[in-house]
Amino acid sequence: MAQGSGRKPLVAEKRYSAGGKGKPSAAKKPARKKPARKAKPRKTGLFGLFARKKARAKPAPKKRGFIGLLLAPFVWAFRLVWGFTWRIGMVVCLLVGLAVALQYAKLPEVSAYLDGRARGSVTLLDRKGEVFAWRGDQFGGVIRADTVSPHLKNAVVATEDKRFYRHFGISPRGVASAIRINLREGRGPLSGHGGSTITQQTAKLLCLGRVYDPAEWKSESAYEADCRKGSLWRKGTEAIFALAMEAKYTKDEILSIYMNRAYMGGGAYGAEAAAQRYFGKSANQLNPAEGAMLAGLLTAPSSLAPTNNLKRSQDRAATVLRLMQEQGYLTTAEMQQNQNAPAVLSEAAAARAGGYFADWVMDTIPDFLGDQTTEDVVIRSTLDQRLQGAAEEALNYIFENKVRPGSKAQAAIVVMSADGAVRALVGGRKTRVNGVFNRATQAKRQTGSAFKPFVYATALELGYSPYDRVLDAKYCMKIPGSGQWCPENYTRKFYGEVTLARALRDSLNVPAVKISEAVGRDKVSRVARDFGIDSDLAAGPALALGASESSLLEMTGAYAGILNGGSSVTPYGVSELKLVNDSDALMGASGGIGERVIRPEAAQQLVWMMEKVIAGGTGRRAQIPGWQAAGKSGTTSAAKDAWFIGFTAEYVAGVWMGYDDNTPLSGVTGGGLPAEIWRETMVRVHDGLTPKPLPMLEPAPIAPPPQQTRRERRRRQGPQLGKELGRAVDNILRDILGN
Template sequence: MAKNSKTGKPLVADRRYGAAAATPSKATTAPRPRKARTPRRSRPRGPIGLLLLPFTWALGLILRVTWKLGLAVVVLIAGAAFWYSMQMPAITALVDGRTRGSVTLLDRDGAVFAWRGDQFGGMITADQVSPYLHDAVVATEDRRFYRHIGVDPRGVAGAIRINMSEGRSPLSGNGGSTITQQTAKLLCLGVPFDPATWDSERAYEEDCRRTTIWRKVKEAIYSMGMEIAYGKEDILTVYLNRAYLGAGSRGFEAAAQRYFGKSANEVNVAEAAMLAGLLKAPSSYAPTSSMERAVDRANVVVGLMEAQGYITAAQAADARANPAQLSTAAEARAGGYFADWVMDQGPDFFTQNTTEDVMIRTTLDQRIQTAAETALLSVFDARLKESSEAEAAVIVMSADGAVRGMVGGRDVRATGAFNRATQAKRQPGSAFKPFIYAAALDLGFSPNDMIVDAPLTIDVPGSGPWRPENYDRQFRGPVTLTQALAESRNIPAILLSEEVGRELVRTVAQKFGITSDLAAGPALALGVSETTLIEMTGAYAGILNGGSAVVPYGLIDLRLQGDDAPLMDNAGVGLQERVIQTGAARQLTYMMSEVIRAGTGTRAQIPGWELAGKSGTTNSARDAWFVGFNADYVVGVWMGYDDNSPMQGVTGGGLPAEIWQATMAGVVAGETPRPLPYDLPTMGTRGEMVADSTMTADTQILDVLDNILNGLAN
């Protein structure tokens, strides 16, 4: 091997891998290189990169700011939700949030027939209601109720999409609100009613229902606070008790009682579906408003329940085939006019402005009420054109003044409407005449006393000569008082009124209950003074009961719901002081029975029944009346136009008598006829009743002539 000439060492090639190479000495070891750093993303190069540089920088900035801002918003929302949750009261405090009370009206048998104010049937919890109702509400209003935290983003997005596709603004129409959000809205987001802030409760409720972006945000946060504070079933309980469901029903317990006459824990599938369907639009879908719409909506709810697995296909088919039916009371919707009238009879702080739940027991007889409604409608349907705007009113009353039925107009289902039975002041015409005869009989006149029906002229100071006529413009000559009343002769009524004295006639009428101003002139006898149907019917009740005045009444007693002791008791309020002697009343009853037997009221006859009454028709037939009674009930009927225009071919003995007859026939249906309380008259002279069967016909004629001559002389 060759050697190096300078060193003398042989020339050899260094070994590539050797022990010395693997473990160099410390003195000769090279410094360890640093770990390579991952290179940053290379910035865009060239013109395009320079153009995109500002945008990419801005996007990065936005992303960095947004997630921090989002985190801050989430923290704020969570904090606000927790704050709201800390303010939540006990569930029981939220169940009934009405600021005013309600009135429930019971008929004479204790059955409910009408409601006023927002009804609250009492607290019922989500686990107490019928499971069908529980599921119907969830299926209809919030199918993801048990899977959200108070707000359902999917529901909101779907509602916005629907609204915009139908041309509405995002917040108009469908709201996508959860049951929790709807409950929050019912609670007005925890803001109580303050009279200093809102002019009325209506304004308060409208403000609570207002929809704005900010209010929706508050509603969402408040809803999440409710979810923190309460369980799902608690929230559903509040909703079930506070939702408005039409016809004055606040909560499902009140609605179930109102429409079906049962508790919310007893309703079946069809009834539950109809109740849940009301949540969409209570007034439109209320079965008392339109049963057809209510059934259609209920079928939609049944479909939702079936689709979500709450009921089987067989149950759904059965619910569709057998839709819910209203209770008898709800179906009848009887006594709306009567209920309004009774509400005016109690103190305002327990009726119109009550803050308590009040129960009022009344005199109403629902069977009689139905008879009156049916009679009026049947006669109008059969005898009047559909275009006719004629109106009518009917009252049925006991002899002591207790009102058993009342119809204030052709719309027998109306509430809060003008009541022609109690509010319309109209001229009674010849229906006023019994008070003239009552005054005369009380002075000792006899039903068989004679009076002249002949042309008459009376000089009225300030007006000149007055020449009244009979309705048929004919004169009968000498007639008995009974015949004069039965045929409704005007001249004898005027003569008798003048003879006994107008002031006495006015006094008798007023004491019987005609409180309206009565005419001062001789036309008083023709019923030209305005009065109301309830006054006239009450006055006739005084004749039936033997001569004592009555105060028409409908309220028996008033008590707070749940209390046994009444706060107001009207027992015995009807009968008042005596006006005429019993004998005079019984004679007058006989005379009025002749009106129906053979006079102007023959259309009022009911085979087998003794009846008494009087017709009345004013000038140009602007008013037509028939008022009369059997042994137990007085029925009053008025007919006319609201604008006081004349009717064509209508008299008191015509259509009003037919309505009266149909009403009375319904009242006495199935009952045993009872005789009227009257006395048959005997022949005699005024001031002296004579009973002498040995009198000859000639003697009787002479007595009649003496009576006539005496009358003329007086």
């Protein structure tokens, strides 16, 4: 380009900044001035501040697409619902918090909740001081979660609430799971599985803090039913109570309340009572199998109680052991070991609740110390468990081997000492029962010939000798309002002149009636009552033949009076009664030997007569090898009742057999099956004892009359023969004329 042309040379514009190579540099453009905005007057004060905040908070409107338009109603609805929900939630939380705080303030110290029984317990001990039965609400004492067997504690948590130590009293996950299971099984959401935590179950056991009030509830059962209600409102209040407990008590304290108050079957409340009831040991000594069995009872304590069905209880315990293994409380080897060696009952638990004997003892003490006691009572009884087992075994043996299968006949046995202390009592064929009809104490049945010893006791007391004679011949009496009554012997035969001893030995009816009439029925009745037969006695001549009704316990006690030398006896089963932890007894023996009824010589002669019954009379089947025994059989009209009562120098025993509906026994008399039951019982009772002789006295023989000539004998016998002939003629005329 030519110089001086006046034009400037061409220069390429700078494309890169000076700061770095290869980077373009933005061309500088002249700044464009924005038109000045007209300033608005600034608002001041509160309204101004609000307006500025509102202006800053409000974003610029955005354009919505098609999807935004579709979602707009849902977004609006969600915002509306959420706005109501969080506000209502806040109100509900506030109200729940207030309710929990109020409940928290009402909760007492934990010790007040450890024993919640409305009634006390009755513990029955045998004559050796060993527990054989329980009654009432048994409570073994307070246990705590930190001192109880860890196997029991772990079993309870594993079975009832595996998240117990992690939740705050309520388990939403557990509730949801329970509702899902209930709906799947076709039930209502709150029916069946409840999903309750241990804390909630404890709240239910406490009845949400409400104490039983007889003025509010008709009975304890109504109170308990009210506490178990499962309405939605009830569940809500239960949850509030549970939350308050979680705030007030520690987890172990809540678990302690639960394990002390939970019912575990068999009348046992709390783990300590259950451990004593079923295993005869304290709850802090339980092994895994025993702990699992107790924990398994919490689901259904009555039906799963090992005293009701041991196999079912063991099966449930095996499931609990598996849960303990799954949750890490046991190893697989420990689980299998305890499943293969399940828990078993103690001897006292195997005897269930003491059967008929315990029922009878409870009936003999005041209600305020028995069924209705509010205290814990201990009763020392007269029961000998070895003898009780002997009686039960003997009864079973006879019915299994001597009675036709399917027979509905019943039997009862009483064994006692000569002072009236009852050592064994069986009230029916089913021995492992309680609270049922007791045929030994409650049944009143005709005694038959078992009553005859009291007729002869009266005669001996009045000076008669066992060798005195009485005529066994046809004998009739006119009974006012009933006509003529002619007693007969069981054999339908008469045996002429017999001694009193033979008349009792062979159980002859006519001599017994004649002796009763001779000494006076009123005297016979008085002797029988004095010996302890309190039942109403017949007023007519049939008194001598056992037309009156009595219980087996009364009759056996009356025979004990004959054995002890002629003094009355009151049968008793209580030796001592006292409150737990008290050293002084509230009651002593409830019976024993009373006043004398007949002379010792008369009693000993009667024992001698009754020994002949077993040695060679109607009671031959009751003989005991090596022992002297005395007794009497009894069979009522139409064989509705059969008895055998007797004694050795050691024990008195009575047996009754018959039907509850008075159906006649087929081919059974008192000297038959009842005598065999008596024998089998007494053989077992005397096992291992040294034989002792009976306290009997053989009477002096009656001196024969002096020698007389034939003419003198005729002269003396003439008037007597004339009287006998006159009586015979009178009887024939009465039969002909019908008088």
